[in-house]
Amino acid sequence: MTVKPLARDELWKLATAQHGFVTAPQAADLGVGKHALQMLVQRGTLTRAAFGVYRFPRYPVSQYDPYILAVLWTRAPEACLSHETALDVYAISDINPNRIHVTVAKSRRLRRSGGDDYVIHYEELGPAQIGWWQEIPTVTPPTAIAQCIAYGTPTYLLRQAIERGRAQGYLKRTERDDLARALETRHE
Known part of the structure; x- marks a missing residue:
């Protein structure tokens, strides 16, 4: 006789890879219904973090929770941190965005409440443009700078991102040169 795993245990496995969070669609994929x-x-096994996003309170809270919550809030599997937020998390610029930037596919239209702290961008990104930061999908530094x-974004912050990105090994020389050229021609 095989024992069916508990819904809680199935969700926990997934949540441990997402800073303790799980979405309703992910739960449905695991066979865990709304009820x-x-x-x-x-x-009290889960708490509701946002519409359709739940968190295990026994998972330790971290400084990265707002970022993973922003990505999961979209409920779009392709969603990732982007733009100024990506520059900030990679620490290649002194930028301090007041909202979290997230990119989703152009075909998505998000109409849900609770996104006041997020800036949603619509762009088709290729697999090579998306990386990982702290187990959170995030655009690569070259993509973030181009975005x-x-x-x-102010020029001095982008110059800083280009130079620091190259110094920290995030940018190849050709990428640095191409991005610097694009930045200089932006205002022509």
């Missing part, structure tokens, strides 16, 4: 999620919330050039 089971609601029961886990009522019992910020188009977004209008």
Whole structure:
């Protein structure tokens, strides 16, 4: 006789890879329905972090929670940290964004509450443009700099990101040169 694993245990496995968070669609993919999620919330096994996003309170809180929550809040599997937020998390610029920037596919339209702390960008990104930072999908530094050039981030912060990105090994020489050229021609 095989014993079916508990919903809580299945969700925990997934949540440990996402800083203690799990989404309702991810739970559904594991065979955990809305009613089971609601029961886990009522019992205190899960807490509701945002619409459709739940957190295991026994998982340690970290400084990265707002970032993973921003990505999971979109409920888009391709969502990733981007733009000024990516420059900040990679520590290649002194930028201090007041909201978390997240990019999703152009075909997505997000119409849910709770996103006041997020700036949602719509862009098609290739696999080579997305990396990982603290187990959170994040655009690569060259992609972040290119996005910020188009977004209008101040030039001095982008020059800093280009130079620090090269010094820290995030940018190849050709990428640095191409991004510097794009930055200089931005205002022509």
